[in-house]
Amino acid sequence: xxxxxxxxxxxxxxxxxxxxxxxxxxxxxxxxxxxxxxxxxxxxxxxxxxxxxxxxxxxxxxxxxxxxxxxxxxxxxxxxxxxxxxxxxxxxxxxxxxxxxxxxxxxxxxxxxxxxxxxxxxxxxxxxxxxxxxxxxxxxxxxxxxxxxxxxxxxxxxxxxxxxxxxxxxxxxxxxxxxxxxxxxxxxxxxxxxxxxxxxxxxxxxxxxxxxxxxxxxxxxxxxxxxxxxxxxxxxxxxxxxxxxxxxxxxxxxxxxxxxxxxxxxxxxxxxxxxxxxxxxxxxxxxxxxxxxxxxxxxxxxxxxxxxxxx
Amino acid sequence: xxxxxxxxxxxxxxxxxxxxxxxxxxxxxxxxxxxxxxxxxxxxxxxxxxxxxxxxxxxxxxxxxxxxxxxxxxxxxxxxxxxxxxxxxxxxxxxxxxxxxxxxxxxxxxxxxxxxxxxxxxxxxxxxxxxxxxxxxxxxxxxxxxxxxxxxxxxxxxxxxxxxxxxxxxxxxxxxxxxxxxxxxxxxxxxxxxxxxxxxxxxxxxxxxxxxxxxxxxxxxxxxxxxxxxxxxxxxxxxxxxxxxxxxxxxxxxxxxxxxxxxxxxxxxxxxxxxxxxxxxxxxxxxxxxxxxxxxxxxxxxxxxxxxxxxxxxxxxxxxxxxxxxxxxxxxxxxxxxxxxxxxxxxxxxxxxxxxxxxxxxxxxxxxxxxxxxxxxxxxxxxxxxxxxxxxxxxxxxxxxxxxxxxxxxxxxxxxxxxxxxxxxxxxxx
Numbered sequence: 081x082x083x084x085x086x087x088x089x090x091x092x093x094x095x096x097x098x099x100x101x102x103x104x105x106x107x108x109x110x111x112x113x114x115x116x117x118x119x120x121x122x123x124x125x126x127x128x129x130x131x132x133x134x135x136x137x138x139x140x141x142x143x144x145x146x147x148x149x150x151x152x153x154x155x156x157x158x159x160x161x162x163x164x165x166x167x168x169x170x171x172x173x174x175x176x177x178x179x180x181x182x183x184x185x186x187x188x189x190x191x192x193x194x195x196x197x198x199x200x201x202x203x204x205x206x207x208x209x210x211x212x213x214x215x216x217x218x219x220x221x222x223x224x225x226x227x228x229x230x231x232x233x234x235x236x237x238x239x240x241x242x243x244x245x246x247x248x249x250x251x252x253x254x255x256x257x258x259x260x261x262x263x264x265x266x267x268x269x270x271x272x273x274x275x276x277x278x279x280x281x282x283x284x285x286x287x288x289x290x291x292x293x294x295x296x297x298x299x300x301x302x303x304x305x306x307x308x309x310x311x312x313x314x315x316x317x318x319x320x321x322x323x324x325x326x327x328x329x330x331x332x333x334x335x336x337x338x339x340x341x342x343x344x345x346x347x348x349x350x351x352x353x354x355x356x357x358x359x360x361x362x363x364x365x366x367x368x369x370x371x372x373x374x375x376x377x378x379x380x381x382x383x384x385x386x387x388x389x390x391x
Numbered sequence: 392x393x394x395x396x397x398x399x400x401x402x403x404x405x406x407x408x409x410x411x412x413x414x415x416x417x418x419x420x421x422x423x424x425x426x427x428x429x430x431x432x433x434x435x436x437x438x439x440x441x442x443x444x445x446x447x448x449x450x451x452x453x454x455x456x457x458x459x460x461x462x463x464x465x466x467x468x469x470x471x472x473x474x475x476x477x478x479x480x481x482x483x484x485x486x487x488x489x490x491x492x493x494x495x496x497x498x499x500x501x502x503x504x505x506x507x508x509x510x511x512x513x514x515x516x517x518x519x520x521x522x523x524x525x526x527x528x529x530x531x532x533x534x535x536x537x538x539x540x541x542x543x544x545x546x547x548x549x550x551x552x553x554x555x556x557x558x559x560x561x562x563x564x565x566x567x568x569x570x571x572x573x574x575x576x577x578x579x580x581x582x583x584x585x586x587x588x589x590x591x592x593x594x595x596x597x598x599x600x601x602x603x604x605x606x607x608x609x610x611x612x613x614x615x616x617x618x619x620x621x622x623x624x625x626x627x628x629x630x631x632x633x634x635x636x637x638x639x640x641x642x643x644x645x646x647x648x649x650x651x652x653x654x655x656x657x658x659x660x661x662x663x664x665x666x667x668x669x670x671x672x673x674x675x676x677x678x679x680x681x682x683x684x685x686x687x688x689x690x691x692x693x694x695x696x697x698x699x700x701x702x703x704x705x706x707x708x709x710x711x712x713x714x715x716x717x718x719x720x721x722x723x724x725x726x727x728x729x730x731x732x733x734x735x736x737x738x739x740x741x742x743x744x745x746x747x748x749x750x751x752x753x754x755x756x757x758x759x760x761x762x763x764x765x766x767x768x769x770x771x772x773x774x775x776x777x778x779x780x781x782x783x784x785x786x787x788x789x790x791x792x793x794x795x796x797x798x799x800x801x802x803x804x805x806x807x808x809x810x811x812x813x814x815x816x817x818x819x820x821x
Contacts, residue, residue, distance in 0.1 A: 148618075
C-alpha cells in the first residue's frame, strides 16, 4: 500500500494556501505534517481527504485516486466535534454505520475501545441504587473524554489510513500517554498515519518522515534522522557551577539560550566544542553537563519557519 | 451520482430518529395537539354543546320528488330509533322562509330527494339548530347507507324503481340561514386558507429544523468527521428528508388535533372550526388525475426549493446564535409566499387570469396556491405543467448553485457570509 500526494495546490480566491505539496508514504508508519498556525496543514489534510476541492494535484492510494467513500479512512479533526445532545452510543453507532460497519460489529468494537480508552463508565453507565442507568450525552463529558470518544469514532472502522490532526492537544500527561500507546499499536498493526502536531517531542517520538510547511509552502521535507544528520552535532549544552562567560567568548561560540548555570550554544564544528571543554577543565570548575548533540526537531522547526518569516 | 448519494439513507435515519426522540420534538408535538383539543373544547363549551353531537335529530321531513316507497325511509330508524318521519310537498324556498330562526325546527332535518341521472339528496337544518355538523354528516352517511341497503334488499319495488335505485347517490348538507349556503362553500374557502397556513407552518418548521441541524453540525465540527464517509450532497439530502419527515409528523399531529377538535365542535364559522373543518372532503375535488398529480408535483418541488434555500442560508452561519439572523432571508421568502397565498384566495375571484398565472408560475407563491387550484379543478393542466417546469428549472439552477458553494460553506467557520461572498465562492468553485 502507498499514499502519494502529488503537486497539491489549493487556493482561496487569489490566495494560495497550499502550494505544490508532494510527499509519499510507501510503508506503514507515521508521517508528520508540521507548520505554524495557519500554515496550511488542516487545508492540506482536508484536501487529501477530499473534503475540499483543490486547484491541481493528485492524491493517490495504491496508485488509484483516493476516494474516502470507498477507502477506509479514519479522521480525528483538529477541533473536536461530537453532537452535544445525542448519547455517545447513538453517535458512535451512526459513525460506524457511515463507515459501513455492521451494528453488531460496531457494538463489539465500541466495547473494546471503551475499555482501552477507559471510558466504559460513560458509554455503559452503571445503574445506581436500582434506578435505571442514565445514558451520557457528549456535552456531559470533559474535553479530554470527548477527545477519547472522537478517537474511538476515528478508529471504529479499523481504517487503513488514519489522519490525526493535533491528536494530543489539550490532553493531560496520563491521557496523552494513553493516546501515544494507541498510535504505536496502530503503527504496529501496519496502519498508515498522517499526523499534524505542534508538539515536536511527540512527532520525534513517532515519525520517520515529515514535511514542514509555512504559508502553504514546503520549507523542509524528508527523513527526520537524515535531516538531523545533515545539520551535524552543532548544539552544545554546558552546565558548570561557576561563570564561564569569558571562556565562551574566547572560544567564539554563539549563545542560543542561557539559564542559571546552563548554556545552550551553537558550534560551527565539533572541534570548537573540544576547545571549550579543555578550557573548562583547566579552570577546575565543577562540570555537571557537557553535551554535544544534533538539533532537536523543535530547533529545526523554529529555525526553518523563523527564517522564512524573517525573509 | 450513486456514489454521491451513498450514505444519505443513514444520515436520514439517524437525523430523523434523533429528532423524533428529542424532548423538544415530543413536547412541542404534544403541546400542539393539546392546544388544539383545549381550544375546541373551550369553544364547544361556549356553545353549550359538549357531548351534544349525538341524538339531536328527532324529526325528519322529506320532500321526495322521485318518488320512492315511503317505507324505505324506515331503514333510517335502524340508527335513529326515535326518529319521527313525515313527508311534505314544501319547496326549499318555503322551508327556508319557515325554518330560519324557528326554534321548532331545532331538532329537525329536512331532506329534499331529487333524481337527475343520480340521486341528489339535500339535507337542511336551520341556523339555530342543536344538531352539530358532524351529526348532520353522519346522518347524511346513514341516508346513503339506506339507499345502498335498498339495492340489496328484496323490497316491493317496481322494475323502474329497481333501475332507479341502482343509480349513484349524492348527499349535500346545507345550513339554512339568512346568509344562506355559508356551510360547504365557506368550509371549502376556509380549507384553502388552512392549506396556506399549513404550507406556511411546514416551510417555517422545515427551515428551522434544517437550519438547526446544519449549524449544529458546523458549530460542533461533526461535519468534518462525517465528510470523510459521505459526500456533501448525500448529507444535504439526508438532512432535508429527515427535517421534512419530522415536520410532516408534527403537522399531521396538529391536523389530527384539529380533527379531534372537530369531534366536539358545532358547525359554526369560527376560527377553530374553520381549522377543524380542514378535511379534504370540504374541498370539491374536481381536478382530473393528471391535475391532482401535477398538484402533488408542485408541492414536492416547492418543498425542495425551500429546503435547498434553507440549507444554503443556514450554511452561511457558523454558530447557532447566527442562525436567526441568517434565516431572515428564508423567513422573508416564506412570508412573501404566505401573504401571496392569502391575497390570492381572498381576491381570487376578482383577479385577472394574467395575475393568477403570475401567482401560479412564481415558485415562491405557486406552492401556496397552485396545489389547491389544481385539486379543485380551478387551474388547468397547461398552467400546472408550466408551473412544474418553472419549478424544476428553478430547482435545477438552485441545486447547481448550492452544490458549488455548499462544499465550501459547510466547512467554513467564521463571520457570516453575505450574498456577494456567496457569488464569489460560486465563481471560484465554478
